Amino acid sequence: MNLSIFFEPLSEDVFAALNKPRTLGSYISRFVSKFPDWRSADIAILGVNETRGRSNDEVPEAISAQTPARLVRRKLYSLNKGSGRCQIVDLGNLRPGITLEDTHLRLKEIVEVLISHNTLPVIIGGSHDLEYGQYMGYEHLDRVVNMVTVDSSVDMTEDTDAPHNKKQLRQILMHEPNYLFSLSQIGYQSYLVEPEVMATLEKMHFEAYRVGEVHRSVQEMEPVVRVADLLTFDISAIRYQDAPAAEPANPFGLTGEEACQICWYAGLNDNLTSLGIYEYNLEQDEREVTAMTIATMIWYFIEGFYHRKNETDFNSRHFTKYAVAFAEDNPDRMIFYKSKNSEKWWLEVEPLSTDKGSRIVPCSYEDYLQATKGEVPNRWILTQARIG
Known part of the structure; x- marks a missing residue:
């Protein structure tokens, strides 16, 4: 063109x-x-x-x-x-x-x-x-x-x-x-x-x-x-x-x-x-x-x-995966990913509907700390609501 x-x-x-x-x-x-x-x-x-x-x-x-x-x-x-x-x-x-x-x-x-x-x-x-x-x-x-x-x-x-x-x-x-x-x-x-x-x-x-x-x-x-x-x-x-x-x-x-x-x-x-x-x-x-x-x-x-890290493959060795359980008798857990290069965090959000896939969205370390205290981050709630 x-x-x-x-x-x-x-x-x-x-x-x-x-x-x-x-x-x-x-x-x-x-x-x-x-x-x-x-x-x-x-x-x-x-x-x-x-x-x-x-x-x-x-x-x-x-x-x-x-x-x-x-x-x-x-x-x-x-x-x-x-x-x-x-x-x-x-x-x-x-x-x-x-x-x-x-x-x-x-x-x-x-x-x-x-x-x-x-x-x-x-x-x-x-x-x-x-x-x-x-x-x-x-x-x-x-x-x-x-x-x-x-x-x-x-x-x-x-x-x-x-x-x-x-x-x-x-x-x-x-x-x-x-x-x-x-x-x-x-x-x-x-x-x-x-x-x-x-x-x-x-x-x-x-x-x-x-x-x-x-x-x-x-x-x-x-x-x-x-x-x-x-x-x-x-x-x-x-x-x-x-x-x-x-x-x-x-x-x-x-x-x-x-x-x-x-x-x-x-x-x-x-x-x-x-x-x-x-x-x-x-x-x-x-x-x-x-x-x-x-x-x-x-x-x-x-x-x-020009300082981008190309951090898009969450299954690569460049990421550490964290699973946060909410309670011993609760099977639900929240998945976080942390980049070993940039130390940035991401959060995996499961959909409410079974016919839709999960979505990995950026989050902060504060979101991770909130989850470890048994609280659901607002970012997780909003993303799940949009996924449906």
Whole structure:
């Protein structure tokens, strides 16, 4: 497939000064005059200058030199390359469709083609509703997928007059065919979310973690992120001091360090095949703080990607299996797996129905300790409820 027809090339003069030895920019093949060989790349960066989802305005914005992705690229390319190899391409900026729906469908097609060739797309957005196009890119896989979104609010409003970037999760939940197995929300703030929305998530056995829970232990978010096939990040989840270019301004939220930690976890996740970072408002980034925050998040994601362990074979010698019995007179037991390389934990969940197979999901050491005390971890309960 000729992907170049969907993209606007980058201006080389913007990046000429960034091609210094050891900087990340000198290792990334960019679409300037010749479209890069994305099939041999591990990661493909693409900008999507689509913001109609913020206002329901159907007039597309013209692609200019001052796109949000351009400033993020300048910051990202100037960072020093990390350890290990680096096979990354920059495809340029996706041409918006005539309508917002057209842009979603274009993004769907791009994501589908890239992940089908084992190239991981990193999307620098526009409005957060673009995650709907990112999600639709998984429809061809013919299997269920897991999604994690980081946001200060839960974009599931039923208000028909609300902009698209406030209701795309509802579109995802109602999408046919339905191939969403789990949805986890990280960093939400209770006063920004309607109680009915949280009740809906609970009813569907989805997980949601308040920003305070992340502050208490960002490490506990690692197994949440490790389950994801795709992850989306709304920068409104980050506090104003570290990401002022969000609308509306948010004095509370994740720190920049926590955002980078989550992206590091996402990069390490063997199953994750796409990342989208959305809602960067260039006009409000006067000192380019947000651009630097996003660039650093992507840098940590790339570093995590090149430190993946390929821990998927739980029957191999690289795993230790633990069986936890609940009581001497109770035949039931819970199975855990621990990696000898990374020391990460997984939990095997048996289904309620006999015609369905068990499922092994990421968990934490705290889940294992809870089971040894005779308590059933909440992660086990939610997963079993989704399996049925």
